[in-house]
Amino acid sequence: xxxxxLGTWLSEHVDGFRGPFxxxxxxxxxxxxxxxxxxxxxxxxxxxxxxxxxxPSAHAVDREYRLLSALHPLGFPVPKPLALCGDEAVxxxxxxxxxxxxxxxxxxxxxxxxxxxxxxxxxxxxxxxLADLHNIDPIxxxxxxxGRPGNYFERQVARWTRQYRESQTDDIPEMERLIAFLPxxxxxxxxxxxxxxxxRIDNVAFDQDGTLxxxxxxxxxxxxxxxxxxxxxxxxxxxxxDGGAALGGLDLAALEIPGLEAIVxxxxxxxxxxxxxxxxxxxxxxxxxxxxxxxxxKKRVIDGTxxxxxxxxMAKRVPMLAEAAWSFAQKAGA
Numbered sequence: 001x002x003x004x005x006l007g008t009w010l011s012e013h014v015d016g017f018r019g020p021f022x023x024x025x026x027x028x029x030x031x032x033x034x035x036x037x038x039x040x041x042x043x044x045x046x047x048x049x050x051x052x053x054x055x056p057s058a059h060a061v062d063r064e065y066r067l068l069s070a071l072h073p074l075g076f077p078v079p080k081p082l083a084l085c086g087d088e089a090v091x092x093x094x095x096x097x098x099x100x101x102x103x104x105x106x107x108x109x110x111x112x113x114x115x116x117x118x119x120x121x122x123x124x125x126x127x128x129x130l131a132d133l134h135n136i137d138p139i140x141x142x143x144x145x146x147g148r149p150g151n152y153f154e155r156q157v158a159r160w161t162r163q164y165r166e167s168q169t170d171d172i173p174e175m176e177r178l179i180a181f182l183p184x185x186x187x188x189x190x191x192x193x194x195x196x197x198x199x200r201i202d203n204v205a206f207d208q209d210g211t212l213x214x215x216x217x218x219x220x221x222x223x224x225x226x227x228x229x230x231x232x233x234x235x236x237x238x239x240x241x242d243g244g245a246a247l248g249g250l251d252l253a254a255l256e257i258p259g260l261e262a263i264v265x266x267x268x269x270x271x272x273x274x275x276x277x278x279x280x281x282x283x284x285x286x287x288x289x290x291x292x293x294x295x296x297x298k299k300r301v302i303d304g305t306x307x308x309x310x311x312x313x314m315a316k317r318v319p320m321l322a323e324a325a326w327s328f329a330q331k332a333g334a
Contacts (some may be wrong), residue, residue: 001091005091006023007019010039014044014082014083015082020040021038022038023036024036032047033047035048037097043100044082044097045079045099046097047096048093048094049093049094049095060219061096061219062086064218064221066143067194068081069081070143071133076136076215077215078218080099082096082097083096101205101216102214103207103214105201105216107202107243107245108243108244109236109244109245110241110255110257116255116256117256118210119257120256120257120258125210125211126201126204127267128266128270129212129215130267130271131271133196134195134273135272138192141194143223152225153285154183156228157186158183163292164295168295168299169298169299172318172322174322174326175288177326177329177334178284178288182285187278193225193229194221194222195223195224195229197221198219199229200233200245201236203216227273227275230275231279231282233263234260234263234282235283235286238283280329281332283325284328286325287322287325294314294315294321297315298314301315
């Protein structure tokens with residue numbers, strides 16, 4: 001990265017910026033490289049497009065900046081965006097600069113280092129913040145054209161069916177049943193909201209008092225069905241706990257983490273979006289989507305192009321995911 005060119009740009013476009021400065025890349029695995037700028041005038045965060053050849057619509061950090069610029073003035077907890085650089089000549093990529101988010105994210109959803117009462121408070125804040133996001137009117141926020149119109153799940157089911165077909169290596173009966181069942185039983189979309197796309201406890205930050213201070217990683221955000229976000233979050237209560245965001249199999253009562261029924265009721269009440277009667281369909285969809293993703297990994301393992309260290313082990317999960325998805329589809333009336 002051309003730090004001299006970056007320093008000149010920062011001085012011209014970020015109010016109050018003063019050098020000298022140092023860059024340090026954050027270690028977590030975001031697809032858009034993210035850096036801390038430690039300058040004489042304070043600390044900032046820079047997010048840029050990745051290095052190398054990219055798909056035209058991928059890693060759209062300018063979309064992220066637009067979203068933050070719309071949400072921050074509304075009081076929604078996101079870092080304050082400071083400046084966007086659309087000139088790739090500065091550091092060979094589009095990038096933006098924002099304030100440093102206060103607080104910290106937690107990788108382990110069990111929050112083992114915290115007191116039980118703090119865990120409950122943080123999970124309640126996690127659910128409330130998602131409901132608040134879905135209550136923002138995209139048109140009023142200036143985001144009416146931030147995503148495609150129409151039924152969100154109709155587009156998503158078609159997309160993941162297509163991607164599964166493109167990477168299919170085996171005949172899995174449950175996947176065939178899901179490919180027939182899901183598009184024929186699409187739930188009605190009650191509203192169009194801003195959806196985050198990857199909303200979990202490890203993608204938000206909390207302060208020491210358990211207050212949710214920032215929602216991070218907006219690279220998958222679009223307009224869509226709010227239940228896409230909520231059901232993805234709720235899946236963490238079903239996926240076996242492995243030290244990450246998932247909570248399945250843990251003694252939630254002992255941890256004082258709200259159970260699945262409690263978060264469903266809390267989200268429905270605060271958002272006004274009814275959830276309970278439809279959750280099985282959404283779980284079937286989420287697991288179908290995950291099976292499609294893992295099938296793509298399996299195809300890359302076979303082709304010899306998989307880069308993930310555990311790709312071969314992950315590839316074995318496709319039939320298991322398909323079976324789990326079909327079991328929820330059956331609960332949903334299949």
